[in-house]
Structures are given as structure tokens and as C-alpha cells.
Amino acid sequence: MAGIPDSVTMTALSHPAAPGPAGTPRPRTGRPTMAQVAEAAGVSPKTVSRVINGEPGVVATTAERVERAIAQLGYRHNHAAASLARGRTQDTVGLVIEGIAGRFYAELASGVEEVARAHGQQLLIASSEENPDRERETILALASRQVGGIIVVPRSGDHRYLRTELRSGLAVVFADRPPQRIKADYALVDNVAGAREGVTHLLRQGHRRIAFIGNELAVATSADRLEGYRQAHRDAGVDVDPALVVLGPTDVPSTEAALTRLATLPDPATAAFTQNSRLTMGAWRAIKQLDRPVALVGFDDFDLADVIDPPVTVVAQDPVELGRRAMHLLLRRIAHHNARHHHDILPTRLVVRGSGEIPPPRR
Amino acid sequence: MAGIPDSVTMTALSHPAAPGPAGTPRPRTGRPTMAQVAEAAGVSPKTVSRVINGEPGVVATTAERVERAIAQLGYRHNHAAASLARGRTQDTVGLVIEGIAGRFYAELASGVEEVARAHGQQLLIASSEENPDRERETILALASRQVGGIIVVPRSGDHRYLRTELRSGLAVVFADRPPQRIKADYALVDNVAGAREGVTHLLRQGHRRIAFIGNELAVATSADRLEGYRQAHRDAGVDVDPALVVLGPTDVPSTEAALTRLATLPDPATAAFTQNSRLTMGAWRAIKQLDRPVALVGFDDFDLADVIDPPVTVVAQDPVELGRRAMHLLLRRIAHHNARHHHDILPTRLVVRGSGEIPPPRR
């Protein structure tokens, strides 16, 4: 070593921010490096590395000396350098969602986070803000940051651009919506069955003209929920009137407008099934304004759905659990890169509260 | 160059995933490296680097050849290596929040993201899940990933552990709550004024016994909102009854219990001021169960507050704008590391809806 006796090294370093001993140059970043810690502790950099990474084979007294030097210098591990040296990241996974706002994504993220932390993984969330092009950019940005795996809530309809990443060893899991045009693990809610149950519930009340309000079909969840709506009608032997199926509204006002129109047709809708909670709130507001009762069942639960009047019957899903499942799939994939693809389908639950039990008007 | 004629290089590489030409070894990660791209394009690695980073001084035809090689090989930039070589990260900032769930944080994050993207920065969100110790870990984890700056919504009460990071050049901005025991930029809502306005509103209706329900005082927002409550009383010449101040409930059920107790005291509370939307919903539910009217004003707005009965009067804040401001502060700090510390204080807005205008019972 550089001729510094072990025993005096620590006390000699009283000003961590001041220019250090001449032997080891200060790093460009302004942060102390492992080499400086090593010098301060009177050991080799490799030993410092061992201590930091908890590798075995370091005697307690040495480890302690290193720890003290770390504390004294305010050393922070340089994750970029470590990733580079190792050739892979350690303990980091990414989550790509459309936007952080919205209860559904927030809960999904917290489920992912819960499992990630339990497995010592740091979770990085990046949002693609509803833009399919940005989705690709965001995923690649995360991948180039050497995360060990990525959970994607996809928006776009073609994920072939991920082939390269998958081939080069990136673990990718899809959540809430399945991958398109590539094979990968995914965790989903049983959208078809959930929607079918909700719509069947309305049909059982005697409704025959049930509006469906959803997003564009490009998003798989929409298509599935519409399929559930269709199946429920088929099971009940009722024809679907295409005029009652509205795809497109994404915000509260346009949903209000759409529902108002459908409920005031010459042959009006007497009930509505909405595809997500925002649309449900919009529909609920529209119904509140109308002078005739319209039944309502929504997909996805929301705060205060039980206390507004009428309280809203919903097909509830469990986004937190969805996140947990997705993270488990990801961990499995990271551990076994060549395992067979797995798919998790979560059930939904009909929560009866009132709005879905309004009978159709007698004629 | 390695003797490969420029003109045939591209077509010769038909199997990007197959073992490449012997000259350049395959990287350990399984992803192609810049050197391989360079070889494929018949240029030097540095030129590839120039193209990727958009540096000037590359002739269009060369750039195009490089682009083609990148596409063909499925090359992805290795961000870790780039950060290491540069000594700093490029275009990445971090956001540390307590938990992604909850409308407030979600909106704040989307404000941050909006500005970040507009400035070409990738945002990484990490959650500390309500645990003050985790907060430190999470921030340091982000810092060790070489982000250019961090926005923190702090939970803990002592941020001196950041001194080392600040000194070594990390840009840190606090949002929603000020830093404790260190100096730093921050963006806040005017909690004192907002709470004062809300409570004054209740006092003007004639209420003299107003409950305050909040979190632990350790969180600065709580302390400030309580201070606003006190100021309003002082301004109105009304004494605060300490028995009406309840700190601690964080979820709906415990808030319900607390309010029920206060409203059924021998000398009961006739109104309540709640410190955040979760508490407001809890209080609202409790009031709904009681046989006597209790006025309610809550801090922070929430979905459906206008349609429940009674509709809830709130002191609204703008979390999206708060996020935007914080991000602007961060950008400024990154650009000017030695600038003076800046503080942004956002105003609140009283939204009158009904629950806050319930008069005290005549006696």
C-alpha cells in the first residue's frame, strides 16, 4: 500500500471535502471513489468492493475499517460503473405506464413496488404519457439504463420492436394488456368474463337496450370488455344494437354527452355499461341529469362509488394484485430466461350497490 | 479500418444475433456494442458515438451508414458506460415520493413529468413507501444511478444526510414540504394561508367549536395547516379548545371514529376542518351517520366532492402545478449549481360547495 500505516489513516482525514492526499486523484464527479476509500482504509479497492457488496471472506476488523472510511469520506457507490463492470444491472427493474395519474395505474404500481422491495429490487417508474410512440422510447430508455427487467402496461398495438431486446436478454412482462405480435409473459384481468358478468346482471334486471361506452378498440382491454358485452347478449339471446355501442369517449364530459344522447333516442338505452371508472363517473353524471332512470354498471371500482346517489354497481378488479403478479412473473423470467411463457388471469368481482339494479321502465 | 470494403459491409450482415465476424468480440451482455456497429459501418467507434449523440462534424452519408448499421444490428446505447465515461448522467432526473398511490402524488408526478419531457429529460420515479428510513435509501439509490437531479417529497424530519450529496454536486429540490436542517430549493403550497382561509370560512358561519383532524406534526404540511387553523381562531378572537385538535388518523375508519367522538362530546364540535382528502372522506362519512349537522371543510379537492350529499367545500390546491414548479427549480439548479436558493409558494383556492356553509345549531 501507499505507505500509510493502517492505524493513523482514519484520524488524518478530517476534511472529506478538502483536496485529498496527493496519491489518488479526485474523481471528476466530485464524489469520492472506491480507490480513495481504499487508500483511507489502508486496503485495496477490491476489498472495499467486497465490503460494499457483502461478499464473504473479509475479516470483521477490516470491514469495519472500510465502513468507517466510507462514512468519513461520504462515499457513494457508483452504480453506473458497477453495472458496466458486471455487464448487467443489479437489483433494478423498470415499470412503464401510460401516466402516473389515475387510481388504476397508481395501485398497480404499488403492487409492483411491494413485491419488488420484498425481493430487494429497486423500482424505477417511467411514464409514456399516453403516446404510443413515446412508449417505445420510454422502454428503450429504461433498457439502456441496464435494468434487469421491465414491466410494461402497453398502449401500442405492435411490440415487435422489443424482439431485439428480448433476444439480447432483457426480461419483459406485460401487465393489464397482452403483448401484440410477440410472445411474452403477461398478467391480466379477466376482462371478457368481468364484462359479461356485469352486462348479464343488467340483462337479468330485464334490460334489453344496454349501452356500451368504451375507448378505442386498439387497446386490448376495450376489445375484451366489448366482447364480454357481446357474449352476455348472446347468452341471453338478445341482439346487440350497434347504435348503442359507443367507442371513443375518454373523459367525463364527452361520456356525459354520449350517454345523454343514447338515453334520449326514440328507442332509448335503459341501461349502460361503462368500460372504466372515468367513463363510469361521466355516465353517472349524465344519468343524474336525466329525468328518466337509467341503470348503470361500470368496470373498475372507485372512491365514493358507494355513497353517491344512486350508489354505483361495479365490476371490481384488483390492480394491486395485478401489479404483484406481474412482478412475480418478472422475477421468474429474470431467474429463468428460457422458461416457458406464463400468463396470469385475475378474476373480477361484481359489487352490487344500486345503480345496476334499477329496473327498465315498464311500457 | 479492418479491411472490410464500405460498400459490401451492410449486406454481409444478415444475422444480427448470430456470432459476428471474428474481429470484434461479442459483448458480455448479449447486446451489440458500439465497436461492432463501427465495424459494420466501416467507421471508428468514435464516429458512431458522434452520430448517436448528435455531435456535429459527421458527413450525411457516413451518418446514414452508421444509422443503418445500428438498425441492422439492433444496437442499443449503453447508458451506464456513457455515464461513466462522461462522469455524469445525461438527461435523467429522479422523483422520490412516499407512495405512488393517491391522487395528490400522482398529479404532482405528472406535473413534474410534463416539464421534464418538455426539456428532454427522462423522469425516473421511485417510491419510499411511507417509511422515513427508506426515504434516505431511495434517494441515495437514485443518486448512485447518476441522475442529474432529484425532486424529493420528504417524509423524514432531518435531511442532513443529503449534505454530502449536495456538496458533491447533486441537484436536489424539495416539493410539497420544505427541507429540514439543510438549505435547498423547494416548491410548496401555502398551507398556512389555505388552512386559515378554510377555517375562517367556518368561523364566519358562526362556528365556535371547530375540530381539526390531521396527521402527525412531524410532517411539515400538518404543522402548517394546524398553524393556519390557529391563526384563523386568533384573528377571530376565538380560543382553540385543544380537545378538538386530533392528530394521528391517517385512514378513513380512524378518521370516522375520531370525528364521531368529537361531535358527540358534551360540548360538541359543530364543524370540522380536515387536513387532507382521505381524512375529509372519513369525516364526511362520519357526519353522514350522525343525526346532527356538522359543517366540513377539507384541505385538498377530490373526485366527486361536488356530487356527494352534502357536497364538500374544500381548500383546493394544484398538485400538477406544484410538480411543474419543482421541476423548473430543479432545471435551474442543474444549470446553475451555485445559484441562490429559490422558494416557490403556491396559493390555494376555497371552493364553496355546501358542507362548509352548514350553520351551527341554534341553542
Add this chain to the structure above:
DNA sequence: CCACGTAATGTCAGCGCTGTCAAGCTTCCT
């Protein structure tokens, strides 16, 4: 037609860390 200025491209070291392997030091056995 050549010296010279400028634009385009290449060379090379090294960022901070870790994997591999080798060296030094004990300890314990025969």
C-alpha cells in the same frame, strides 16, 4: 500545382468498478 486552412474521421487513454487469479498468511495435521 503546391502550401495551407478547414472539415471529417481516427487514436487512445481512462471513467470507477468487479471478476479472475495469484499471493501471503494461518492453522492444523501427520
Add this chain to the structure above:
DNA sequence: AGGAAGCTTGACAGCGCTGACATTACGTGG
């Protein structure tokens, strides 16, 4: 006592990229 075996520690190369500087190619004016 001698040596094998085990343990702790160190030396060193190199991960993939970029900054600084060197070199080459290309025009241009005298």
C-alpha cells in the same frame, strides 16, 4: 517440523463509452 489446506487480501485487466488530441482528406488561393 514440514507441508497441505484454508482463509484473507491484492494485482490487474477490461466492461463500453467519450474527451482530448492527432491525423487525414479535401478545397482554395497564390
